[in-house]
Amino acid sequence: SQQGEEDPQALSIQEGENATMNCSYKTSINNLQWYRQNSGRGLVHLILIRSNEREKHSGRLRVTLDTSKKSSSLLITASRAADTASYFCATARGSNDYKLSFGAGTTVTVRA
């Protein structure tokens, strides 16, 4: 299995602080994606980083990818209460259609 595994499982921070979560995976990938899920809701795509990229930014999000270590990190800067959610990494491996393999997620709670 080449599912991503997030670390930590849960994170509680104060509004305005940064939140960092990590993802490790087992096999080579085409790209890695981060998704957010609010409680009981659908998955919202946040950012995609391809295997030949090392860092990517989108608004308050910064993603890094280290293919030699088979790991990625997601940094949310200046967190807000609305960032409270579960965050999942998902890896897409070279195959017919790059189905996604999800990790167990990091639950982030931002305290006001």
Added chain:
Amino acid sequence: EPEVTQTPSHQVTQMGQEVILRCVPISNHLYFYWYRQILGQKVEFLVSFYNNEISEKSEIFDDQFSVERPDGSNFTLKIRSTKLEDSAMYFCASKPGVAYEQYFGPGTRLTVT
């Protein structure tokens, strides 16, 4: 902004009954997927569909499951004889090309009693 839609949002069914979960992917997308998430667990891949056929399926996707794209817009997941362990949130997803991000629908919560 275009989005993937799913109906119903919640389906309650009795064990042994057939259910059909419906999805309308984004209109110019070519790849379609079903995933499920049992409460408190990971999102798991079920099946992918491209060019009017299944391109890949997981071990979960046994003979009780089937998918169809009956017209140019709908994409359905059928479970022929539901089991208690089929209770989960089922997500449909689509994407425009092979190495792009997948866009997920809001999910259908299936409860089998």
